[in-house]
Amino acid sequence: MIxxxxxxxxxxxxxxxxxxxxxxxxxxxxxxxxxxxxxxxAVARRHPELGSLGFFLRPAELNRTVGHLQRDDALVFPRGxxxxxxxxxxxxxFVYSWALSALAxxxxxxxxxxxxxxxxxxxxxxxxxxxxDADPVIGRTQRMITYGRDDKVTAALSHWAxxxxxxxxxxxxxxxxxxxxxPSARDLTFPDxxxxxxxxxxxxxxxxxxxxxxxxxxFTNDSYWFDQAACSSPRTVFLVGEDTGDVREEFIELxxxxxxxxxxEIDAAMAVEKRVNAYGLAATGAVSSMAFPANSxxxxxxxxxxxxxxRWIGAGAFxxxxxxxxxxxxxxxxxxxxxxxxxxxSRDELREFALALGGRGVDRIVPFGSALTFGSLWDGYDxxxxxxxxxxxxx
Amino acid sequence: xxxxFTLPQAAKEELLLKELSALTEHHRENCEPYARILxxxxxxxxxxxxxxxxxxxxLFKNLELKSIPDDQVYKVLTSSGTTxxxxxxxxxxxxxxxxxxxxxxxxxQSVLGPKRLPMILVDTKAMLKDRTSFSxxxxxxxxxxxxxxxxxxxxxxxxHVDVEALKGFLDQYGDEPxxxxxxxxxxxxxxxxxxxxxxxxxxxxxxxxxxxxxxxVDQAVSPEEFRKRLAAxxxxxxxxxxxxxxxxxxxxxxxxxxxxxxxxxxADVVIRDPETWAEQPVGKPGLIEVISTLPxxxxxxxxxTEDLGVVHGVDDGDWPGKRFSVLGRLPRAEARGCxxxxxxxx
Numbered sequence: 214m215i216x217x218x219x220x221x222x223x224x225x226x227x228x229x230x231x232x233x234x235x236x237x238x239x240x241x242x243x244x245x246x247x248x249x250x251x252x253x254x255a256v257a258r259r260h261p262e263l264g265s266l267g268f269f270l271r272p273a274e275l276n277r278t279v280g281h282l283q284r285d286d287a288l289v290f291p292r293g294x295x296x297x298x299x300x301x302x303x304x305x306x307f308v309y310s311w312a313l314s315a316l317a318x319x320x321x322x323x324x325x326x327x328x329x330x331x332x333x334x335x336x337x338x339x340x341x342x343x344x345x346d347a348d349p350v351i352g353r354t355q356r357m358i359t360y361g362r363d364d365k366v367t368a369a370l371s372h373w374a375x376x377x378x379x380x381x382x383x384x385x386x387x388x389x390x391x392x393x394x395x396p397s398a399r400d401l402t403f404p405d406x407x408x409x410x411x412x413x414x415x416x417x418x419x420x421x422x423x424x425x426x427x428x429x430x431x432f433t434n435d436s437y438w439f440d441q442a443a444c445s446s447p448r449t450v451f452l453v454g455e456d457t458g459d460v461r462e463e464f465i466e467l468x469x470x471x472x473x474x475x476x477x478e479i480d481a482a483m484a485v486e487k488r489v490n491a492y493g494l495a496a497t498g499a500v501s502s503m504a505f506p507a508n509s510x511x512x513x514x515x516x517x518x519x520x521x522x523x524r525w526i527g528a529g530a531f532x533x534x535x536x537x538x539x540x541x542x543x544x545x546x547x548x549x550x551x552x553x554x555x556x557x558x559s560r561d562e563l564r565e566f567a568l569a570l571g572g573r574g575v576d577r578i579v580p581f582g583s584a585l586t587f588g589s590l591w592d593g594y595d596x597x598x599x600x601x602x603x604x605x606x607x608x
Numbered sequence: 609x610x611x612x613f614t615l616p617q618a619a620k621e622e623l624l625l626k627e628l629s630a631l632t633e634h635h636r637e638n639c640e641p642y643a644r645i646l647x648x649x650x651x652x653x654x655x656x657x658x659x660x661x662x663x664x665x666x667l668f669k670n671l672e673l674k675s676i677p678d679d680q681v682y683k684v685l686t687s688s689g690t691t692x693x694x695x696x697x698x699x700x701x702x703x704x705x706x707x708x709x710x711x712x713x714x715x716x717q718s719v720l721g722p723k724r725l726p727m728i729l730v731d732t733k734a735m736l737k738d739r740t741s742f743s744x745x746x747x748x749x750x751x752x753x754x755x756x757x758x759x760x761x762x763x764x765x766x767x768h769v770d771v772e773a774l775k776g777f778l779d780q781y782g783d784e785p786x787x788x789x790x791x792x793x794x795x796x797x798x799x800x801x802x803x804x805x806x807x808x809x810x811x812x813x814x815x816x817x818x819x820x821x822x823x824x825v826d827q828a829v830s831p832e833e834f835r836k837r838l839a840a841x842x843x844x845x846x847x848x849x850x851x852x853x854x855x856x857x858x859x860x861x862x863x864x865x866x867x868x869x870x871x872x873x874x875a876d877v878v879i880r881d882p883e884t885w886a887e888q889p890v891g892k893p894g895l896i897e898v899i900s901t902l903p904x905x906x907x908x909x910x911x912x913t914e915d916l917g918v919v920h921g922v923d924d925g926d927w928p929g930k931r932f933s934v935l936g937r938l939p940r941a942e943a944r945g946c947x948x949x950x951x952x953x954x
Contacts, residue, residue, distance in 0.1 A: 481882030481895065485914060486941035489664045495648035496641035496671050502648050508883060513648075527941065 215366060218325055219340050220356035225322050226373035231354050233318035235289050235601055236279030239348040240315050245272045246347070250339040260332045262438070266305050269587065275316055278589055278597050282317070287603040291318030293375030295600065298389055300381040301326035303443055304333040309587050310378055315355055317600035322370055323357040368392045376401060376600070401599050403444070403592055406551035407523040408584060410435070410447035411539065412464065414454025416557015428556045429467040431582020435554055437477040438585055440528035445552040445577070445584045449521040449532045451542060457535045465512055472509045472529065479529055484508040487527035494522060500532060518545045539566040546574035551592060556581045611718040612711070612872040613927035620929055621657045624876055627901045628660050628909055629653060635907035638675035642907040658878050658887045662897050662910045665854050674699035676905045685747070687853035696854055704905040708857025711902055715859055715872050716755050719847055720814060726781035727756025728774065728813070730790025730799050732763035747853070749789070752816065756787045762799060769802045778808060785812050791819035792848065796829060803841040811842030818849045835866050850934050854908050858900040863926030869934070870927045875900040877932055879919050880912065893918040893935055914938040
């Protein structure tokens with residue numbers, strides 16, 4: 214049973230005579246109108262995350278992205294047919310994934326989860342409103358659907374696709390990969406990721422009280438927005454320096470205040486979940502102490518850096534570990550690690566850290582407050598490039 | 609009739625604090641993961657039952673927690689969780705296994721008397737062969753069947769009510785006290801309606817039932833309504849109970865006048881505020897912590913459940929001690945992240 218959420222109904226895999234170009238003006242026009250709708254005050258108030266999406270889709274941004282794609286040594290074309298399988302619970306990913314692919318001129322089919330939440334419905338409503346006045350080619354080439362347990366649909370779309378984009382972690386990638394692609398096609402996968410935060414004790418101590426507070430505000434947005442379960446949400450906090458007990462104490466104190474002021478609520482079920490996970494970490498010896506100052510914040514002391522958990526342990530659950538320098542963290546980082554949020558470090562320290570990692574782990578090193586900000590460089594990919602193909606022309 | 613529901617709350621707490629503090633020390637010495645948890649949580653000896661360190665009951669699904677060496681393990685009990693994939697593992701040595709059977713017996717004899725009674729099992733024998741549902745339901749039925757004799761199964765192998773078998777049983781034993789055991793929703797769906805339709809006389813029956821109210825609440829049948837309707841077919845001796853495999857042998861039994869569960873002398877409950885984690889006053893709902901002296905081979909003596917409950921009163925009911933109700937289950941917390949499991953088929 215296919216439910217059509219956006220675009221023309223009918224055979225999704227039928228050959229099409231429609232052609233879009235990279236940076237097609239009809240697509241840019243469509244996305245710009247969508248951006249305006251998402252940036253409307255009423256929408257942004259209800260779903261602040263749609264505001265960031267709207268910002269991302271402004272014409273200036275889109276034109277810059279298209280500009281980056283152009284090159285002297287080859288002609289740039291759409292990749293072809295793209296099948297997107299976004300995650301169920303981060304409501305905006307499907308739009309980022311789709312919009313960049315549409316901007317690259319591809320024909321897209323996006324599978325929207327049955328479990329998608331209210332922000333997704335708001336976006337779909339906006340998409341359909343814009344579609345009503347858009348060039349009909351948009352609806353014919355861009356489709357969003359919802360379907361339940363139906364391997365046949367997934368198989369057919371996998372066979373249709375030149376590129377299959379799989380979000381939603383390891384299990385999603387494994388489940389979808391059971392369906393073969395055509396030999397010329399390939400997958401763009403977004404497996405399970407882990408993200409970290411690091412706080413320079415020296416930088417913290419040198420900062421003004423207002424800067425510390427702002428840092429914590431940014432950190433809470435990064436952490437609490439998707440119940441600390443987005444792949445970019447920081448989990449373990451590394452305290453970099455010596456005798457960092459005072460820094461940790463003040464950080465937790467501010468965290469409790471800010472979370473309370475912002476009204477992030479942690480319900481009883483989540484509080485129990487965090488206890489189960491924290492006790493479990495204590496039982497194995499991975500954490501040597503745990504504190505539950507409020508349901509909103511669970512603080513743990515890691516016994517050793519390599520014990521830092523890579524799985525989700527609840528909303529507002531923070532293992533802490535002290536290290537002498539960022540370089541000490543390098544051996545503990547691996548390919549699974551995505552975002553490393555930082556506060557209080559110098560440019561040189563961060564650069565030295567990134568160079569020492571050498572691409573073996575960590576795709577994004579960003580300041581507190583920017584962990585969730587989506588960019589067209591994601592998970593180590595230049596997404597617009599992934600959505601295009603190159604033709605060499607030598608005269 | 610000898611009873612395990614005898615101790616007023618103050619006397620019980622004095623006894624339990626002593627025994628459970630000793631058990632806490634015992635488990636700290638013999639179960640390393642437990643000792644680590646207590647150390648990480650800044651353990652101090654408790655000065656009240658409420659202050660005893662508790663473990664979330666779900667830990668038994670994630671960890672191997674036992675206070676006996678491997679060669680002393682006599683029985684491993686497993687329970688399927690609500691998600692089906694997670695299973696609690698409870699390790700018993702011979703002594704703990706024997707004690708839990710004795711204490712369960714003493715508890716039910718508090719309402720049945722010392723003699724084994726003819727017994728109706730409101731279930732199907734076929735269920736015992738079903739590997740998937742055996743662990744939880746089968747263990748409950750088998751455990752309870754020890755307290756009866758001349759058993760009859762109320763349901764045939766297809767799960768239909770065996771009216772002839774019930775009639776035969778009642779012809780033979782219906783004039784003396786007999787025991788009825790079953791899961792609450794099976795009793796409601798099969799025994800109550802069939803008794804009503806066929807005019808079965810259950811007035812000498814003593815019903816012991818358990819298994820949660822969710823399925824009945826979905827049909828808008830409250831515990832009060834359940835009791836009232838059963839009384840209409842003559843069944844007035846009705847005892848619901850609350851218990852879990854993680855505290856095997858301990859059941860909290862409904863008193864004769866209904867509406868409240870009572871704690872046997874070797875067990876207690878603490879209702880906790882899910883915000884402050886302190887004990888709730890009488891009348892305020894919270895999470896149920898169950899306390900029992902029976903878990904000696906694994907650190908399950910003080911467990912925070914994910915059930916919600918409320919204490920209605922202390923030393924003011926059918927039996928002494930706290931009387932309480934189970935109100936429902938806490939929903940399971942779920943992550944709404946981008947690496948959420950792709951649960952729908954691809």
